Amino acid sequence: MELLKAQLDKVGEGGVLGGEEAFRLYDTFGFPLELTMEIAGEQGVKVDEDGFRKALEGQRSQARAAREQVDAMHAGSASALVAHLPGTVFSGYSSFSDSGKILALLDGKQHLEQAEAGENVLVVLDKTPFYPEGGGQVGDSGMIRGGSAVLEIETVSKSEDVILHHGKVLEGTIKPGDNVTAEVGARRRDIQANHTATHLLHNALRKVLGEHVHQAGSLVEGERLRFDFTHPQSLSADEIQRVEREVNALIAADLPVDCREMSMDEAKKQGAIALFGEKYGERVRMVSVGDVSRELCGGTHVTSTARIRGFKILAESGIGAGLRRIEAVSGNGSVTCQ
Template sequence: FNGEVAFKLNDTYGFPLDLTEDMLREKNIKLDLDAFHAKLDAQKAQSKAGWKGTGEAAATGDFKALKEAFGVNEFVGYTETSNNTKVLALLDENFKQVEALNGKGWVYLAETPFYAESGGQTGDTGILDFNGTKPTIKVLDTKKFMEMNLSEVEGNIQVGDEIEALVHNTRIEIERHHSATHLLHAGLRELLGEHIAQAGSLNDDKRLRFDFSHPQAMTAEELAQVEAWVNDKISSNSTGVTRIMTVDDAKEAGAMALFGEKYGNEVRVVNFGEASIELCGGTHVNNTSEIGLFMITKESGVSAGVRRIEAVCSKAALAEVQTLRETLTEVKTELKNQNPMAGINKLKEEVKTLKTELKTALSSTKKELTASEINGATVIVDEVEAGDIKELIDEAKNKYPNIAIMLFQKKGEKVLIACGSKETKVKAGNWIKEIAPVLGGGGGGRPDFAQAGGKDASKIAEAKEKALAYLAKNL
């Protein structure tokens, strides 16, 4: 089975790869996984093309030589957020090996606590400390190349330096959002159905974004139910348990696979009580209670059959609450009412009253339109200062059995034009197309009603004369 088609099903429509494989297995059809992963790698390379050191530079970098020389470095960040380690190699901004950096580049550490961007979790930042021998340098990001964790740095560093690597405390917030994403995934499947499958995700220290397969927009009630479900699981104080299992054992245990991930013979399975169990290589909280408040901020469509939820938790959720509180206070101040809904209802009533008063005032000053007759048809061509000219035309059409009417109304330097025809030979749309250009405008409409706009109010008198001449010729 064509792997590129399987990729499109996964990427565009959110159809999970493992389900495609299961369906093909039942028919004894083999899936071209190499083609699938080739498309996936190409997509990832394209998304990285915005870095300095473009996708092309990443593809031609010295990664193969690095891996042959040192193998895959050890990630110790599941249990440690700092460790003493050694700089094995350095790459410049074009991913070429160098002996020293004095600016931006990439560092390859023997053991690293920095998590490399993967599975939707953003890469770690932090610092490298030289124990006082020279200034600390910043770790700006961490990414994975050919299974190796490399951290982007900026500063003065040399191959062989002994350093202490310290992960920035934003990792805590990233983990909270990542664990909240697992609970959100489980909640959506529980409340909307098992057709829900992950189609992409992003977890950083300030928000989470989760794409999933679903045929329609979620209702406000469904969003509230999902939000409440996740907060309930957070407050259940479930311990996060991570186990290393074979892929088959993990699937047997009910673990859900994540979008776009390649899995070896053994996988990490992250479990939060009975609420959630997923295959995941990311880092997570030790207990759901660490996530804190969870808030959905937006639900939208991504593509056909794929929806997106954006949400916040922990410190970001508290900041969101504070923003909402400040907005509510501002609304109360503007409404001069401590009960915003009561204030809004009062304003609506005032607007309704003002509209009624305005309509009455306009009616009392309404101009009496002067009608004449051409070949047995009533005609009105006039200028009005106030009122709704469409409404005036409707009233005239109701008053007379047959009529051709055109009204002009100044709006600053511009002019509104509308006309109507009832039981006459004149077609309103054609009539207005002849007259509007006199005023520097244009318009059109149906045979019974048409409207237009003009730019030159000084030529209304000329337009009225031409409108009457048109009627004399066509009635």
């Protein structure tokens, strides 16, 4: 909050806080645009909303481009180049920041001895809090810092057990062996809220429409969520309202979200829902929301449903025979769309 007030003091009463700066406050420090505008208004400062949305769309475009490169890199030589490396330890379930050591730098075709400011690079750490794209959840973004070096990470992917950080060196020089600090961006909080919201949505759909409903796919981003499910016909306006009310009731109930590892047999005994067609090992991770939802899931989640704050369905459509799709938002997005 002090950071925001300092920026507003620089602008001064009657001035305009630039869209790029408002977006940086959101992207790096987690200040929602609505909160920034409210506090700015109290100090007589306007916020460049169009500039904010332009910066947001620019970030989305970068993330989409980075994700499009992920599959190509996996299919190419990057996977072969990291095959000999030990698996990356993922620490992001409990932390947004962690220290680590650079095990390798790649340009997608070969190992690099170092990378300098302005260069795009794939970074492999021994451990990381960055979640790699998978299970419908997008890869994290954020920063890696070490010494005088600063890297901006646009997305993160996985090759077998090795996590690849796709980024660009902004300052300094990095090389294998450097000790660094990896810091996940504030957008992860929105991603986590949307991911837990998909579990609540799944539960609500089964309650309203029937237990024939099963998840058929999903996309979990910071700004929105998409959920595909089995159902033979479109939802009526009343059904959509009932589903939405059910999800919001579970959010208001402030149910605890518990994530724990166990054997597949134990998860089945506890009634965990598995994603059809997904391959699971002997050990699985079960995400429980109070007593209403148990699903096998490797993604990141909020610690209680109240942290989701709200849920709003934007659209419902058909995507194939017997398959439906819901697009929705949670948190600040759900308030904006009321």
